[in-house]
Amino acid sequence: MPRRPEQFEELREKSREKILAAALELFANKGYNATSIESIAKKAGISKGLIYNYFESKEKILLAIFDDAMKVGDDILSHYKGLKDPYEIMRRMTMDTFEFLRKKKQYCQLLTAISLQPHVMGDMGDFIDKAFEKNMKIMTGLYKQIGDKNPYVSALLISAIFDGVSLGYCMLGDNYPLNAMEKRIIEDYCTPPKKKGK
Amino acid sequence: MPRRPEQFEELREKSREKILAAALELFANKGYNATSIESIAKKAGISKGLIYNYFESKEKILLAIFDDAMKVGDDILSHYKGLKDPYEIMRRMTMDTFEFLRKKKQYCQLLTAISLQPHVMGDMGDFIDKAFEKNMKIMTGLYKQIGDKNPYVSALLISAIFDGVSLGYCMLGDNYPLNAMEKRIIEDYCTPPKKKGK
Amino acid sequence: MPRRPEQFEELREKSREKILAAALELFANKGYNATSIESIAKKAGISKGLIYNYFESKEKILLAIFDDAMKVGDDILSHYKGLKDPYEIMRRMTMDTFEFLRKKKQYCQLLTAISLQPHVMGDMGDFIDKAFEKNMKIMTGLYKQIGDKNPYVSALLISAIFDGVSLGYCMLGDNYPLNAMEKRIIEDYCTPPKKKGK
Amino acid sequence: MPRRPEQFEELREKSREKILAAALELFANKGYNATSIESIAKKAGISKGLIYNYFESKEKILLAIFDDAMKVGDDILSHYKGLKDPYEIMRRMTMDTFEFLRKKKQYCQLLTAISLQPHVMGDMGDFIDKAFEKNMKIMTGLYKQIGDKNPYVSALLISAIFDGVSLGYCMLGDNYPLNAMEKRIIEDYCTPPKKKGK
DNA sequence: AATGAATGAGTCTTCATTCAT
DNA sequence: CATGAATGAAGACTCATTCAT
Numbered sequence: 001m002p003r004r005p006e007q008f009e010e011l012r013e014k015s016r017e018k019i020l021a022a023a024l025e026l027f028a029n030k031g032y033n034a035t036s037i038e039s040i041a042k043k044a045g046i047s048k049g050l051i052y053n054y055f056e057s058k059e060k061i062l063l064a065i066f067d068d069a070m071k072v073g074d075d076i077l078s079h080y081k082g083l084k085d086p087y088e089i090m091r092r093m094t095m096d097t098f099e100f101l102r103k104k105k106q107y108c109q110l111l112t113a114i115s116l117q118p119h120v121m122g123d124m125g126d127f128i129d130k131a132f133e134k135n136m137k138i139m140t141g142l143y144k145q146i147g148d149k150n151p152y153v154s155a156l157l158i159s160a161i162f163d164g165v166s167l168g169y170c171m172l173g174d175n176y177p178l179n180a181m182e183k184r185i186i187e188d189y190c191t192p193p194k195k196k197g198k
Numbered sequence: 199m200p201r202r203p204e205q206f207e208e209l210r211e212k213s214r215e216k217i218l219a220a221a222l223e224l225f226a227n228k229g230y231n232a233t234s235i236e237s238i239a240k241k242a243g244i245s246k247g248l249i250y251n252y253f254e255s256k257e258k259i260l261l262a263i264f265d266d267a268m269k270v271g272d273d274i275l276s277h278y279k280g281l282k283d284p285y286e287i288m289r290r291m292t293m294d295t296f297e298f299l300r301k302k303k304q305y306c307q308l309l310t311a312i313s314l315q316p317h318v319m320g321d322m323g324d325f326i327d328k329a330f331e332k333n334m335k336i337m338t339g340l341y342k343q344i345g346d347k348n349p350y351v352s353a354l355l356i357s358a359i360f361d362g363v364s365l366g367y368c369m370l371g372d373n374y375p376l377n378a379m380e381k382r383i384i385e386d387y388c389t390p391p392k393k394k395g396k
Numbered sequence: 397m398p399r400r401p402e403q404f405e406e407l408r409e410k411s412r413e414k415i416l417a418a419a420l421e422l423f424a425n426k427g428y429n430a431t432s433i434e435s436i437a438k439k440a441g442i443s444k445g446l447i448y449n450y451f452e453s454k455e456k457i458l459l460a461i462f463d464d465a466m467k468v469g470d471d472i473l474s475h476y477k478g479l480k481d482p483y484e485i486m487r488r489m490t491m492d493t494f495e496f497l498r499k500k501k502q503y504c505q506l507l508t509a510i511s512l513q514p515h516v517m518g519d520m521g522d523f524i525d526k527a528f529e530k531n532m533k534i535m536t537g538l539y540k541q542i543g544d545k546n547p548y549v550s551a552l553l554i555s556a557i558f559d560g561v562s563l564g565y566c567m568l569g570d571n572y573p574l575n576a577m578e579k580r581i582i583e584d585y586c587t588p589p590k591k592k593g594k
Numbered sequence: 595m596p597r598r599p600e601q602f603e604e605l606r607e608k609s610r611e612k613i614l615a616a617a618l619e620l621f622a623n624k625g626y627n628a629t630s631i632e633s634i635a636k637k638a639g640i641s642k643g644l645i646y647n648y649f650e651s652k653e654k655i656l657l658a659i660f661d662d663a664m665k666v667g668d669d670i671l672s673h674y675k676g677l678k679d680p681y682e683i684m685r686r687m688t689m690d691t692f693e694f695l696r697k698k699k700q701y702c703q704l705l706t707a708i709s710l711q712p713h714v715m716g717d718m719g720d721f722i723d724k725a726f727e728k729n730m731k732i733m734t735g736l737y738k739q740i741g742d743k744n745p746y747v748s749a750l751l752i753s754a755i756f757d758g759v760s761l762g763y764c765m766l767g768d769n770y771p772l773n774a775m776e777k778r779i780i781e782d783y784c785t786p787p788k789k790k791g792k
Numbered sequence: 793a794a795t796g797a798a799t800g801a802g803t804c805t806t807c808a809t810t811c812a813t
Numbered sequence: 814c815a816t817g818a819a820t821g822a823a824g825a826c827t828c829a830t831t832c833a834t
Contacts (some may be wrong), residue, residue: 004813007813008816008817008818011817011818011819012817012818015818015819029315029316029317030315030318031229031230031231031315031317031318032229032258033216033229033231033232034231034315034317034318036802036803036804037800037803037805038803038804039802046806046819046820047819047820047821048804048820048821049805049806049807049820049821049822050818050819050820051805052804052805052806052807053817053818053819055251056805057804057805058803058804058805102391109314109315112310112365113311113314114315115231115369116310116311116314116351116365116368117226117227117228117232117307117311118227118369119227119228119229119232120228120229120232128369129369129370132369132370150378150382152375153375153378153379156366156374156375156378156379157359157379157382157383157386159362159366160359160361160362160363160365160366160379161355161358161359161362162362163358163361163362163365164357164358164359164360164361164362164363164365164367165358165362167310167314167353167355167358167361167362167365168330168358168361170314171314171316171326171327171330171818172312172327172330177329177350177351177352177354179359180348180351180354181351181354181355181358183354184348184351184355188355210793213793223817228810234827234829235828235829235830236828236829244794244795245794245795245796246795246796246829246830247794247795247796247797247830247831247832248794248795250829250830250831251793251794255829255830256828256830304825337796404832407814408814411814425628425711425712425713426711426713426714427625427626427711427712427713427714429625429627429628430627430711430713432807432808433808433809434805434807434808441803442815442816443815443816443817444808444809444817445810445811445816445817445818446814446815446816448808448809448810449648449814449815451789453808454807454808454809457764457807498623505710505711508706508710509707509710509711511711511765512703512706512707512761512764512765513622513623513624513625513628513703513707514623514765515623515624515625515628516624516625516628524765525765525766526764528762528765528766542800546774546778549771549772549775549778552762552770552771552774552775553755553775553778553779553782554758555758555762556754556755556758556759556761556775557751557754557755557758558615558758558761559754559757559761559762560753560754560755560756560757560758560759560761561754561758563706563710563754563758563761564750564753564757565759566710567709567710567712567723567726567817568723572750573647573746573747573750576744576747576750577747577750577751577754580744580747580751581751584751597794597795597796597797597833597834598834601834602795602796602797605796605797606796608795609797609798622825630823630824630825631824631825631826632823632824632825641798641800642799642800642825642826642828643798643799643801643826643828644797644798644799645798646798646825646826649794650826651825651826652824652825652826661798671795700799736810739802765824
């Protein structure tokens with residue numbers, strides 16, 4: 001008696017998730033090339049061969065992880081649709097960024113590592129550039145709204161800060177004072193200046 | 199007439215440099231694991247076997263590159279010995295950092311990539327942590343001198359900015375407005391606040 | 397109302413046939429080793445697992461195909477039982493051979509390919525030798541009857557012609573002038589010589 | 595002290611030949627797909643890895659074998675350039691064909707097997723067709739010269755005979771009376787008909 | 793010092809076969 | 814009877830490293 005389609009679907013989804021989770025952890029910590037299919041299988045608790053029932057190659061696993069990461073990123077950006085106050089948006093973006101870092105440190109680690117070595121994978125380079133430009137556009141727009149003298153450079157600066165914090169957190173882990181940094185960035189960069197002063 | 203010993207030494211040194219330069223470029227762009235000894239030899243214009251006359255393994259080449267990078271870093275830090283004004287020091291550090299980025303982008307790329315994936319190489323992790331702490335100590339000291347309310351967080355912030363800029367430049371190359379960023383950072387973070395402000 | 401046993405039997409037989417037909421086509425065109433169980437299942441329109449309800453291994457499928465081919469061959473040979481005139485028999489054999497080629501090209505292709513590489517399967521070699529000898533015996537007998545000076549070599553020659561035609565047809569498909577060849581062979585080799593001249 | 599270029603060349607040539615000889619034997623007897631690189635290495639008395647110093651893939655080994663076979667074939671055809679008498683040419687071609695069979699049985703076996711399963715390798719199909727047509731052109735030409743009523747079919751017939759003999763010899767080996775067949779074919783097909791008689 | 797042929801362990805990937813349902 | 818998820822052994826290929834010359 002054959003399994004019902006839903007049963008198969010469940011099995012498939014479960015295995016797929018196990019593979020992606022294992023791969024993410026290994027890719028993030030050891031790098032794509034240094035991670036063997038064997039080790040992914042072992043960590044996922046399945047056999048080597050089964051991986052190829054779900055992904056046609058090691059590279060496709062990485063791409064699937066990227067797709068997931070993208071979806072999360074797009075979800076976050078969609079939250080700001082209704083908001084008008086640029087400072088409010090920046091505050092939210094900052095908080096979301098830190099939230100993402102806390103929850104998905106490994107995505108950050110992997111994305112950053114890959115983006116540093118675009119030769120690792122063909123399309124990756126373009127992909128990263130696109131994401132970067134998209135972000136810059138949004139940030140530059142916000143700075144224009146608040147009358148910044150040099151919105152583009154300001155946008156680059158705040159982006160650099162996010163990247164730098166992300167890098168620090170990825171490298172040091174919980175030794176990095178993520179909360180303090182978040183508070184500071186919100187105070188310094190996401191709050192309208194008081195009466196006089198910058 | 200046989201070569202004098204110094205000539206031999208010179209030749210050796212030249213070959214060593216060629217190997218290191220080739221390896222740096224390849225490691226930085228393609229990653230350590232994706233770079234073969236063969237490709238290093240080809241780029242260096244020598245034979246595969248000869249590399250093993252200079253380095254006992256692929257890993258030792260990477261370590262040699264790290265050592266070189268460290269020396270450069272230490273050299274830079276030694277420049278500030280005589281200086282007293284913390285703003286002056288910060289300005290110099292900023293300028294030196296940008297200078298290093300411009301001249302040695304590949305070092306930055308490689309160091310960052312490796313530091314993100316500490317499992318790649320055993321010792322690397324410690325090594326990175328040490329360098330980070332050393333830098334933080336200096337920066338925290340400077341912020342204390344200028345009476346910053348939260349010197350540690352301020353030091354982390356400026357470090358994050360440097361890291362973020364470095365990341366951006368490594369990723370985008372000459373599309374990244376390095377000069378504009380340098381100017382901005384010097385203005386905003388390395389200059390004493392005017393009368394009232396910040 | 398449950399199916400009657402014969403109905404089950406029919407279904408079984410139908411699945412078996414589908415599998416054998418799919419396997420024959422794939423084995424013939426791509427070779428035994430290059431054909432996967434998966435691809436046979438797909439072509440037969442059933443699941444991979446089901447194949448193992450009918451055949452205990454991939455090799456057994458090949459053997460079953462061979463058995464079928466043998467049966468066909470034996471059937472054909474049995475037609476000649478009542479005939480006496482050796483030319484008539486040769487004519488019939490020629491026509492049957494061409495008929496078989498037209499209808500069962502894939503059997504020929506597969507049998508020939510396998511027979512060329514006896515190491516592919518243990519028993520295959522013997523099996524082929526037996527079939528060959530059987531054929532030669534019959535042909536040699538016929539040539540003896542018609543008083544050929546060298547019946548064995550004549551039998552080899554006509555066998556070679558059949559094999560060569562088969563090879564050509566398998567390779568070229570419908571570009572091969574099968575009809576013209578049949579006519580020619582019947583004229584030249586299956587017709588008693590006229591008084592004078594070839 | 596490095597080896598001289600000629601020494602390297604010698605080594606390379608020797609290894610290359612060993613690989614090709616081993617591969618030919620295995621491909622011919624077991625088939626391309628059933629032959630592992632490991633087994634080729636073992637038979638050649640070298641390591642698996644070394645094979646990839648000489649051929650970039652298993653398929654390239656097969657192609658190299660084909661190239662060799664082609665050269666031999668072209669060499670043979672070039673012998674007939676000066677000859678005028680069509681019977682003389684046919685006699686020579688027959689003798690050369692049998693000579694080739696005796697000396698290079700494995701080439702024949704491999705070529706025939708591959709040509710039966712063109713899906714094994716992409717280009718192979720075309721390649722075989724070309725060779726076949728070339729041969730047919732020559733043979734048809736000869737039959738036209740001697741005033742044959744149906745030169746194309748006659749050419750196909752003699753080709754079929756050669757193919758059939760080749761097949762028989764490949765399958766039966768030294769049990770196949772190659773000499774007797776050669777004699778017979780020369781008598782029957784390469785000799786001008788006597789006034790009266792067969 | 794220098795070369796590149798040679799080795800073999802390790803990696804990705806395929807696929808016949810098993811099995812829970 | 815039927816399904817396809819799961820396994821693991823085997824195969825193609827890569828590459829750090831060694832070594833004869």
